[in-house]
Amino acid sequence: MVLTDDIQTFVHGIPIEREFVGIYFNSIHPWMPFLSEKLFMERVLSPLGPARPESTMLVATVKLIALPPPNLVARSAIYKSIKANLLSAEALGLLELKIFQSLVLLSLYELGHAIYPEAYMTIGHCIRYGHSLGLEKTVEQDSPAGLDNLEAEERRRSWWAIVVLEHLMTLGCVDRASPVGHPKNTSLLPADDMVWEVDGQQDVIQHRLCDPPTATMGRFCLTAQAAILLGKVFMQIHDPANDEGMRDHEARVLENTIAALTEVSLQEGRLRGVGVCSPTTICYR
Template identity: 50%
Template sequence: MDTASESRIIIPRLKPSCTQCQRSKKRCDRGKPRCSACMRYGRECIYILRDDSLSLSSVESTPVSPVKTTQESEESFHAVFFLDSVLFRRSMNRLPELELSFQDSLLNYIGDITSDRDFVHSYFSTIHPSMPFLSKKKFTERILNPLSPPRSASTLLIATMKLLADQLPEQGPRCKAYYLIKNSLLEAESSCSLELRVLQAIISMAIFELGHAIYPAAYLTVGYCVRYGSALGLHKAVEHYYEEGFSITESEERRRSWWAILVLDRFINLGCADRAFLMTDPSSNSILPIDDAIWEENREINAPVRRLFEPPTTAMGRFSLTAQSAILLGRVFRSIHEPPFSEAFWQNDVKVLDSTLVALTSVSIEEGRFRGIGVCSPSTICYRYAVDEFPFAATETFIPQDFKRDIANGMLQLADAITSGDCTADEITPFCIEAIYRSAVFFGREHSRTGSLSEATSCAAVKEALNVIGKRWKGASLYAQMIDARVVTGIL
């Protein structure tokens, strides 16, 4: 096939034309087209592709060098954002918004949110109370508002919220919608965009994978949250109450998103304390989330500023206590794995940690009672530390056995409420499942030590509750299987 034929196939209506003389072409010995004038004067033809519909002057004025496309410009913006932040801040200062073309199957999964908002109500009544990193008021006014222009980042967030709010599909958590959203998040990463709404969608995906025990995806997604949040500079919202360029409400939402990531980073390592945390502990002067009630009422401008060094109180709110419990977990693990300066120093450090654990647990339980919350996430997270078999028998030395027993009995009461139907599986968040499982291990250990039939009955009751929760969160069913494995093998 000659060159002219190739040009007609690749770029229709475009034909090669010699820039030297625009004359008709002939062929040289090697089959390449040459115009008659160039052949006569012994010069080489230089061709460009031209459209016959264009005039000669327009062809001659066409630049030969490639023009930078919009995509290339946006890629350059992001390169400067990471390579020279000062230059970026003082020249461009704003990254382009995310623009994606979603598959019809994903849009069909979301549906018409103007008429079908059941999943939104379900999300804010079941998932949101334990991990309130979204501003409900802003979400309603700016994302659900039919007058608001549709944005790709908001569409991704809505999709992950629906995935989290929906009951466990018949095909399991690794359903079609799960993979559609995962692929869309990957496309969002490739689009060179950094937006808070995209990060919040990734956080929601991490909670979904954690609750359904989708590993190692859950662990890797949490790591993705850490890097994405760091790129957005969310750590500044924790250190400074007023962020330049953000309102108080926006700063609080960024701050809560950062704390949500830290909680996920600590919680994802509960089953294996040997893994290193991806996020370092914040300074003692870091700002905690404001009281949840004030946050829901959108009165954050009047909220008192709480710092991490302050002792826990019921006025702080559940999410603030959850953040403090996550910090406590990091310190417990650090006391376990770092070589002590001296045995006496280590003993005193562990005693302080255990005393803090007891105090924080008591406050979180009281906070739950005060606000009418049956299942309080910080108390269940604290319980996980109190009953686990940490090395050096630290908890055996300082935490009273009666304290462990009281909390284990509290988890048993919760298990009974779940199996009886007084507490539905929707009320249980993924952050509570680990503590419920550890209570079963506690009762199993006590049965192995004493041979008491009541301890075995309590262990079986907790296992039954986990199977009920498994209808909502698949991870709970896996925990129930691990109880059987521990009992059979004697690893208690």
């Protein structure tokens, strides 16, 4: 894959110029922590190896989302070029985790800047690309052979990131079918953020979607649970098949579950010193 010149110019100076990397990991990463900072620094920004196109695209999307758009125009020329290069990667059959992660960041950029309907389309495209990589399987099984704990967890968190974004996207188009599907109750949730980021190689407690929420699960784990509950609320509202008595019962169960998760997320915020937690925000929606 040959990247266009403007992409090369946009990331010129990497890894010397790293200010935007710090902005990303200090401002954006805490509430959507799916990129491993350790792997990003060692394998993406490392000057020791040749610059691979998928790594360059990941750096470009990190820079795109970390810095204000030129002249405060969200649909900037570099945004359009990044989007075109990512589509070119798919057309060339390039299946790489870093391309998927770039698409997640592009989706997040479009959602954050209210670029519609592109955000809806990009999220759907990202989900299909993730299916091509088999990432949906990462939440249904333990780490596959050949991957260490850090890499396996990053793949799992990357899939959860697009699941969360897809459920948030549904807020604006609740009558459209979800392409991501519904995780099982036994699906593996993201590990505790603090443990994963401090030492991703050590064994961590692996929670499942059916587990009751606790303040020590980690913010991203609780965010994933909140997003799934949000999806169940949409199903409850727009599913006319259930009889009224059953719907009332399910509504009460959902209300109690959301209330419990809200309380836990507030506890987690106090425990970690976070003013507003992303799971709390989703619960209040």
